[in-house]
Amino acid sequence: MPIIPADLVHSGGMPSAAELEAKLLGGETLLANTPDHLIEVVDVLNSYGEVLDAYSTNLIFQAERQLLLPFPLFKYLDGDNSPAKIWRHLNHDRINFEYAEYCMKAMLWHGTGGLDAYLDSEPFAASCAAIISKKTRRDPLLALLHPLFPSFLIELIRAAATTHALGQFWRVMSDLFLDLARAEADGQMDSIDAVVEFLKAGLVAAAANPITYGVEVAGEHLWVLPPEAGLTFLVDVAVPYVEAVFLRGMPFLGTVSFNAQAHQISPDQAQFAYGALYADPLPTMGSGIPPSLLMQDMYRHLPERLHSWYLQRTRGEGDVRVKICMSFQKSMFCVTNAAIRGTFPHPLGSTDPQARSANRAYAAAWASRLAVARTDCLAVKPPVA
Amino acid sequence: MLSILLLIPFAGVLLLALWPGRPAEGRMRTVTLLVLGLQMAWSLVVLARFDPGNSAMQLQESFPWVDILGLEYKLGVDGLSLPLVLINGALTLVAGICTRDIDKRPRIYFALLLVISGAVNGAFLAENLLLFFLFYELELIPLWCLIAVWGGVNRAYASTKFLIFTAASGMLILGAFLGLALYTGTVDFSLTPVTSERLAMGSQLVLLGALLIGFGIKVPLFPFHNWLPDAHTQASTPVSVLLAGVLLKLGTYGLLRFCMGLFPEAWALLAPGLAIWAAVSVLFGSLAAIAQTDMKRMVAFSSVGHMGYILLAAAAVTPVSILGAVFQMVSHGLISALLFLLVGIVYRKTGTRDLTVLHGLLNPERGLPFTGTLMIVGVMASAGMPGMAGFISEFMVFRGSISAYPVATLLSMVGSGLTAVYFLLLVNRAFFGRLAVTPLIDPVAHGRLDVNLAAVAPRETIPAMALAVAVFAIGLLPYGLGKLSEAATTAMVQLPALAAALQTGGLG
Numbered sequence: 013m014p015i016i017p018a019d020l021v022h023s024g025g026m027p028s029a030a031e032l033e034a035k036l037l038g039g040e041t042l043l044a045n046t047p048d049h050l051i052e053v054v055d056v057l058n059s060y061g062e063v064l065d066a067y068s069t070n071l072i073f074q075a076e077r078q079l080l081l082p083f084p085l086f087k088y089l090d091g092d093n094s095p096a097k098i099w100r101h102l103n104h105d106r107i108n109f110e111y112a113e114y115c116m117k118a119m120l121w122h123g124t125g126g127l128d129a130y131l132d133s134e135p136f137a138a139s140c141a142a143i144i145s146k147k148t149r150r151d152p153l154l155a156l157l158h159p160l161f162p163s164f165l166i167e168l169i170r171a172a173a174t175t176h177a178l179g180q181f182w183r184v185m186s187d188l189f190l191d192l193a194r195a196e197a198d199g200q201m202d203s204i205d206a207v208v209e210f211l212k213a214g215l216v217a218a219a220a221n222p223i224t225y226g227v228e229v230a231g232e233h234l235w236v237l238p239p240e241a242g243l244t245f246l247v248d249v250a251v252p253y254v255e256a257v258f259l260r261g262m263p264f265l266g267t268v269s270f271n272a273q274a275h276q277i278s279p280d281q282a283q284f285a286y287g288a289l290y291a292d293p294l295p296t297m298g299s300g301i302p303p304s305l306l307m308q309d310m311y312r313h314l315p316e317r318l319h320s321w322y323l324q325r326t327r328g329e330g331d332v333r334v335k336i337c338m339s340f341q342k343s344m345f346c347v348t349n350a351a352i353r354g355t356f357p358h359p360l361g362s363t364d365p366q367a368r369s370a371n372r373a374y375a376a377a378w379a380s381r382l383a384v385a386r387t388d389c390l391a392v393k394p395p396v397a
Numbered sequence: 398m399l400s401i402l403l404l405i406p407f408a409g410v411l412l413l414a415l416w417p418g419r420p421a422e423g424r425m426r427t428v429t430l431l432v433l434g435l436q437m438a439w440s441l442v443v444l445a446r447f448d449p450g451n452s453a454m455q456l457q458e459s460f461p462w463v464d465i466l467g468l469e470y471k472l473g474v475d476g477l478s479l480p481l482v483l484i485n486g487a488l489t490l491v492a493g494i495c496t497r498d499i500d501k502r503p504r505i506y507f508a509l510l511l512v513i514s515g516a517v518n519g520a521f522l523a524e525n526l527l528l529f530f531l532f533y534e535l536e537l538i539p540l541w542c543l544i545a546v547w548g549g550v551n552r553a554y555a556s557t558k559f560l561i562f563t564a565a566s567g568m569l570i571l572g573a574f575l576g577l578a579l580y581t582g583t584v585d586f587s588l589t590p591v592t593s594e595r596l597a598m599g600s601q602l603v604l605l606g607a608l609l610i611g612f613g614i615k616v617p618l619f620p621f622h623n624w625l626p627d628a629h630t631q632a633s634t635p636v637s638v639l640l641a642g643v644l645l646k647l648g649t650y651g652l653l654r655f656c657m658g659l660f661p662e663a664w665a666l667l668a669p670g671l672a673i674w675a676a677v678s679v680l681f682g683s684l685a686a687i688a689q690t691d692m693k694r695m696v697a698f699s700s701v702g703h704m705g706y707i708l709l710a711a712a713a714v715t716p717v718s719i720l721g722a723v724f725q726m727v728s729h730g731l732i733s734a735l736l737f738l739l740v741g742i743v744y745r746k747t748g749t750r751d752l753t754v755l756h757g758l759l760n761p762e763r764g765l766p767f768t769g770t771l772m773i774v775g776v777m778a779s780a781g782m783p784g785m786a787g788f789i790s791e792f793m794v795f796r797g798s799i800s801a802y803p804v805a806t807l808l809s810m811v812g813s814g815l816t817a818v819y820f821l822l823l824v825n826r827a828f829f830g831r832l833a834v835t836p837l838i839d840p841v842a843h844g845r846l847d848v849n850l851a852a853v854a855p856r857e858t859i860p861a862m863a864l865a866v867a868v869f870a871i872g873l874l875p876y877g878l879g880k881l882s883e884a885a886t887t888a889m890v891q892l893p894a895l896a897a898a899l900q901t902g903g904l905g
Contacts, residue, residue, distance in 0.1 A: 294832055295762060327852045331762040 026387045033379035037372060039360050042349045042382075043342050044392040045204040048321075052339035053207055053346055054196045055318035060340065061189030062313035063306070064182040067112035071179030075172045079227050080143070080165060082153050107312070108305035112178070118256040120174045122281065125252030127177055127223070130241050131170045139236050140166045146229045173236050176225040181249045184221065188214035193315075204346065211350035219246035219354075250351070258348060259381060261287035288344050289385040293337035307333035310340065342389055352378050398443065398456045399472040399522050402482065405436045406515030413508045422503035426496065429507040433490040436514065440486040447479055449880050452888035454524060462528075467584030471524040476885025477653060478521040480723055480878060481646055484730045485521065487867075488642040489514040491860045492635035495738055499547065506547060509539035510635070517643055521650060526574045526586035529655075533647060534567050540636070540644065548631040555624075555631035562614050562624040569611030570651070573604045577659070580604070588654070590661050590892060601663040608656045609667075615648030618708060619678040622701045629697040634741025637693065641700050642734035646726050649707045653722060653889070657711055661892050664714070671712035672798070672805035679705035679812035686819040692740045692750040695823055696733065699779060702812050703729050709802070709809050710794040718797025719886040720879060725794055727878060728778070728786030728871060735775045735864040742768050742857060743827070746850045747834050752823060757832035765853055769828040771861050776820035778868045781813050785872035 027035075035042055043049055070090055077091060078084045086093050088109045089101060100106055123131075130136055144165050148155040158165055192210050195201050201210065223245060225237040237243055263277050263286045271277075278284060295304050311332060314322075322328070322335045353360075357374055358367035409432030413425060447455060454473030462470045474482065492510065499506045512535065519532030537560070545556035577591065578584050580600045591601060614621040625645075629637050657664045664671075682702025689695040703725070710722035743758065744750050746765060759769035778785035781792075791813055799806040834848045871878060 292831070294760060326849050327763065330852050334762045 026383070027390065029376070029379040029383035032382050032387070033372075033375045036349075036352055036375040036378060037360065039353075041204045041208050042345050042387070043204050043390050046392055049204055049342060050196075050202070050207070051318060051321055053204065053343045054193055054201070055315040055321075056310065056336065056339040057189040057343050058193035058315050059310040059313040059318070059336075060343070061186045061193065063107065063309045064186035064189065066107045066309075067109065068179045068182040068186055070107075070109045071112055071116065071175045071182070075176035075179060075225065076227055079172050079229075080147050080151070080154060080168055082151070107309050111305040111309065112182075113175075114305075115253075115257050116171065116175045116178050118260070118262055119178060119252055120171055121262070122252070122256040122260050122284075124255045126243055126248035127174065127237075127252060130237065130243060130248075131173060133241075135238070135241065136170075136173075136236075137166070139234065139238070140169045143169060143227065143229055143234050143236070146232070146234070150230065169236060173225055177223050177237065177243070177249045178253065180221075180223055180225075181245065181253055184214075184218045184245060188218075208346050208350045208353065211347055212354040215246065215250065215350060216354050219244065219250075221245035223249055246355075251355075254348065254351060257287055258289050258344060259287040260284040261290065285381070285384060289341065289348065289382065291337070291341070291386070293334050293341065293386075295333070304333060307336045307340070310336050338389055341386055345385075345387070345390060348382075398446065399458055399474060401439055402436065402443065402518045402522065403472075403515050405432060405439060406511040406518070408432075409511045410508045410515070413504055413511070416504065420504065422499050425503045425507045426493065426499075429510060430490070430493050432511060433486070433493050433514065436518075437486040437490050440483050443474065444479065444483065444881075447474065447881070449476065450884055452476065452884040457524070459524070465584070466527065467525075467578065467586040468527045468531075469525045469586070470528060471587075472519075472522040473524045474522055476882035477723060477889070478650070480727050480882060481521045481643075481650055482518055484646070484727055485514060485517045485643045488638055488730060488734050489517075491642075491734060491738070491864065492638045494860050495638065495741065495857075496633075496635045501546070506543070509542055510639075512536070512539045513543075513639060513644075517647065520647055524588055526577075526588070526655070528586075530567070530571055530574060533570065533651075536644065536647075537563050537567065540640070543636045544628055544632045547633050547636070549633075550631075551627070552631045555627040558624045559628045562617075562621070566611045566614035566648075569607045569614075570655075573607040573611065576600075576604050576607070588658060591659055593662055598663060598666070601660050602666070605656055605660040605663040605667065608651070608660075609671075612648045612651035612656060615651065616645060616704045616708070617648065617701060618674065618705065619681040619701065622678075622682070622698075625701065626694045626697040629737070630691060630693050634737060634744075637737040637741070638734045641697070641737055642730040645700060645704060646730060649704060649711075649722070649726050652708065652711050653719070657714070658889065658892070668712040668714065669802065672709055672802035675705045675707075675709035675712060676805040676808035676812075677705075678702070678708065679809045680815070683812040683815035683819065687815065687822065689819075690752045692743065692752060692755075692823060692827065693737070695752075695819060696736045696740060699736075699816060699819065700729070700733055702816065703733075703779070705812065706791060706794045706809060709798050709805060712805075713798035713801040714890055715797040715801060716883075716887045716890050717793055718801075719890055720883055721790055721793030721795075721797050723882045723886055724786070724790035724871075724875065724878060728790040728868070731864050731867050731871070732775060732778045732787055735771070735861055735868065736779065738861045738864065739768055739772045739775060742853055742861070743772075746853065747848075749834065752826040754834055755827040756834070757828070757830045759828040760832035763848075763850060764828075764832045765850065767858055768853055768861075769824075771858065771865055772828065773824055774865050774868070776824055778872070780817040780820055783872075784869065786868045787872070789872055789875045 032042065043053070070088060073090050074084070074087050078087045081087075088106070089097055144154070144158060147165075148158055154165065188211065191214070192201070192207065195210060196207075201207060221244060222239055223237060223243040224235070224239050224241075226233050226235045228234075243249070260281070261284060263272075263284070314336070318339070322332050325335065352375075357370045358364070360371065362368060362371070409429065412432070413428060416425075416428070443456065452475065454475050457471065457473040459469060459471035462468045489510065493507070496506070496510075516532045516535035516539075519535070520529055523529035523532055541556050541560045544559060545552055548556060574586065577596075578586070580596050581591070593601070610621065614624075617625050628640060632640060679702045682698050682700070682705060686695045686698035686702065689698060706725050707722045710718035710725065740750060743755070743765065747755060747758070749755060758764045759766055774785075778787040781787045795806050795810055795813075798809075832848070834850075
């Protein structure tokens, strides 16, 4: 646990760990099933799907086309360096790709799961050596840098690999969220439980998708994450992503400012609880902070139904980003719910005592972590709408 | 010309009183604003007709009223009173604009507001001591009513305290004026300086002492300040604006016009003590402000401190210091009105002014960001940041006083530094950090941490914005106000009796 608890900014009304565990074991949804919640979750995921589409495209572009570029000035332009696009970028008429990079860095820094293990393996080192060797032949700056800082370019390739993997993960999630919105629009979804089931089915279907990454260097195709590495969507990318972005996160300015020098942050990185599920929706004394960036992006793609819903509440347009963040947290609890539901060690209806015990332990582990998250938003009537 | 400045508000009172039926609050407010707008416009006409190069009373009007009592209806304006008349016009208009939700007797409320405005105009323009006193007393009861009827929970206590203190102030002032007639054996209540040839120094000191305490209560100066924080705390926002912005200036105006102007020799004799008194008042006000947890009491105590600068400037009696005193009266009027307006907005939106409860109000999405921004402007101005009105006035006061009373001036400068301390405490506690309206000891047990504060409508901040612009305008372009007052303030210092007394070390 962090020394300053993550629930510092809670307003109370959080369910206990036991209640959460009971819900998970009972197959209930964490988020209460209400018509308002359904609108919030479906529409915010619709908007998030659009944003993830852009993030995914850009991350894959960056990893494939900007690898080891000393000055990647145009990395957010997706290869379209026209004056009109540059002007829109400078005028900030654009998606905040910085948020996607922030998530990538969180994954890289927390480093859990199969992807991280592979990035420290011998085959990966060999791939890096091949790429660096080819790159340094053509780029004098890289040729100078590599002998001076031998681990620098390798670390950049690790970051690029994580970037590409996150891009692939978000490609799947974007399609899943947009499909969810279409299904709801077609009348196929009328409850939070149906949403969670839909997400679970999507995650399970994509679980074994291979994660690979290759680049073209001097006309030659080189693998960074080859198919032989056996990396897959769910275990090697989705789970580390949830761990790094949903749960651990980073104690950045903007939610609550933590001071490491004053020992306000746990020395154990694994105990961090600053992720999306714990984040304070209220931006505190900062602009351009990561959660606000995401909310700005989602605002650009907000469905009209949810926009009108927001306009009728609290300050209308004035605090719309806070409301988007609150809805986003609810939707992320649904995604987490789906992920937990899909990864129970045994079927929930099992009568085998050992299987039930294993399921209970699994649910308890999750419940204890979620008990200090912003679960106050899950109730039928949250303390503050 | 000047009588119209009295006629407009009092005619407005009559209009409100005779308005048929039971008019709604909105209509009364509109009528009042029109009257106050007209008064402000006429004040500007007076400004246009005023000759800044002439140090004497101008645009004079007079007729004998009660000869046997020496009461003469005589009005005039000079570079000392004109800025205060303008401030009165502007701040009464601001008070009218920011008056909202008068749930009981709106007709009387607005009528009292107009009475105060007219009476203050009368007091600043009166050239006869008794006439001044009449207007000085005339604003007392309406203000008492505004606190006692439309005030906060402890309004009875605060208004009674206000009444007792200011009634005592009035009695002392009247006593001094009557004493002057008694000692000199005439009923001449004109603004003629009293010299030793007319009155013995001992008698002069007694009369000046009574005036000093009388106006010291009104200013207020330590230790007569006790009524002010309570009155402010219980008064509604518009009344606090008037009280701090205009009514306290009656006290400082009295110090300059009557204490210094009537008894120049005794003033010169007491001046070193007055400078020490000013420094004590400044330091006391500032230190007391640091200890406050109620935003309004903090601003109220800051007024006690900042009014001390005017006494210091008056004690120094140099052209720069007296001009600085006029600047300080104007800038304090604008800045304190701005601060009280903003505290009023915070109170209306959050339901509290407690600095141990308010946090993070500058939050851009759900807090009061624009109010917070203006508050930072206000506290910067109050702390004397260059480019704003507070700086130019404090600089002139200190520059004009340091050669005469270096120790008292340096101590007052410490008070100026302390202003930054308590106002930064205010801003840090209430506006920075995570938005909350609860004690942070145990948020779950003590209250909600997540709050939905109503947004501040742009029209609510327009008066505060206008004041902030004025604060910058005076800070960046002090020449206009300086030109308006310089001739009069320089002439005050060069009064033959005062100049002679100062040259001979105050012993006349």
